[in-house]
Amino acid sequence: TWRLESAREVESLLHYKELIPRLEEALGKFSSRDSVEVIQPVRSTVPLQKHNGFLGLMPTYMENDGVLSTKLVCFYNRGAGSTLPSVSATVLLLDPESGHMKAVMDGEAITSMRTAGASEISAKLLMRPGAEVLAILGTGQQALSHYNAFTEMLSFKEVRVWNHRREGAEKFCRSVSGPVTVCGSVEEAVRGADVIVTVTRSTEPVLCGRWVKPGAHVAAVGACRPDWRELDDSLMKEAVVYADSREGAMAESGDVILSGVEVFAELGDVINGIKPAYREKTTVFKSLGMGVEDAVAANLVYEQWKAKAYKL
Ligand SMILES: NC(=O)C1=CN([C@@H]2O[C@H](COP(=O)(O)OP(=O)(O)OC[C@H]3O[C@@H](n4cnc5c(N)ncnc54)[C@H](O)[C@@H]3O)[C@@H](O)[C@H]2O)C=CC1
Numbered sequence: 001t002w003r004l005e006s007a008r009e010v011e012s013l014l015h016y017k018e019l020i021p022r023l024e025e026a027l028g029k030f031s032s033r034d035s036v037e038v039i040q041p042v043r044s045t046v047p048l049q050k051h052n053g054f055l056g057l058m059p060t061y062m063e064n065d066g067v068l069s070t071k072l073v074c075f076y077n078r079g080a081g082s083t084l085p086s087v088s089a090t091v092l093l094l095d096p097e098s099g100h101m102k103a104v105m106d107g108e109a110i111t112s113m114r115t116a117g118a119s120e121i122s123a124k125l126l127m128r129p130g131a132e133v134l135a136i137l138g139t140g141q142q143a144l145s146h147y148n149a150f151t152e153m154l155s156f157k158e159v160r161v162w163n164h165r166r167e168g169a170e171k172f173c174r175s176v177s178g179p180v181t182v183c184g185s186v187e188e189a190v191r192g193a194d195v196i197v198t199v200t201r202s203t204e205p206v207l208c209g210r211w212v213k214p215g216a217h218v219a220a221v222g223a224c225r226p227d228w229r230e231l232d233d234s235l236m237k238e239a240v241v242y243a244d245s246r247e248g249a250m251a252e253s254g255d256v257i258l259s260g261v262e263v264f265a266e267l268g269d270v271i272n273g274i275k276p277a278y279r280e281k282t283t284v285f286k287s288l289g290m291g292v293e294d295a296v297a298a299n300l301v302y303e304q305w306k307a308k309a310y311k312l
């Protein structure tokens with residue numbers, strides 16, 4: 001069994017230019033609902049009540065690609081004082097024929113990068129052509145990976161961030177290489193923005209429809225429990241809503257369930273040409289995270305790692 005337990009090492013083997021095309025292909029395969037392409041149930045979740053968290057189990061099998069994996073992810077609704085991360089994950093890659101473990105790897109970088117990669121795909125497909133202003137709400141782990149993926153793969157003239165604690169936003173600005181404007185309110189950050197990424201730990205709406213420019217694209221990444229929200233009802237009702245997995249969104253997304261809106265399409269349906277991309281309308285991509293994204297990312301890490309080891 002190969003063991004790759006350092007997030008830094010996993011991160012050094014993943015690059016958006018290689019990862020994103022694989023994610024795009026995987027999203028399309030998932031939405032084809034062809035069992036020789038992808039079998040991926042909605043994750044099973046065990047509450048960790050004492051610690052205000054959840055363990056999610058995310059198995060995936062891609063028969064045609066010979067990829068069998070599962071991610072174990074713990075995620076928490078941490079109190080303000082906690083210094084522990086919100087998400088902690090491990091990915092196991094198995095040999096589908098024998099069931100033996102091929103590799104065990106840290107899932108932190110995989111989770112950060114594949115989530116940002118999926119959001120970048122949503123923006124590429126659903127934002128207005130010529131989008132110039134990106135706003136990021138939240139300045140933690142996912143904010144950083146989204147900043148990196150969006151500035152590397154797309155081009156924005158201006159990036160704004162907001163955090164509920166200003167120190168967090170200032171620290172974020174110091175940690176990235178490009179220019180970023182810190183905003184004092186959500187409204188200030190998102191007014192006139194073409195693309196908005198919500199990556200907070202909030203369980204109540206932080207983004208209101210009345211502040212969002214018509215035609216903007218929102219990649220909504222936090223609020224991954226049926227009673228957690230990041231977006232208000234007016235935004236959900238105004239927007240055309242896309243998701244990574246329709247079943248996942250209907251089981252886990254408070255923004256979808258509590259607003260009562262329909263998921264119009266999966267990103268994979270757009271990739272497969274089955275559903276249109278309404279670029280001119282206000283669009284929301286509701287991301288919950290999928291095992292198939294972890295499977296292709298982990299398989300890419302494994303390939304790169306083997307290639308590097310054999311070269312030594
Ligand atoms: N859709 C997906 O595939 C994934 C979703 N997530 C979710 O994304 C969210 C962000 O994850 P990370 O960046 O890893 O967490 P993090 O803890 O690194 O960052 C969270 C950010 O939210 C801010 N925040 C905390 N409480 C808040 C509140 N009440 N209102 C507004 N902002 C608040 C924090 O200051 C911080 O900037 C979490 O909800 C997590 O569960 C995480 C991984 C994958």
Ligand SMILES: O=C([O-])C1=[NH+]CCC1
Nearest residue numbers: 073075224288289290
């Ligand atoms: O897909 C994922 O890994 C997660 N989604 C929400 C928290 C972790």
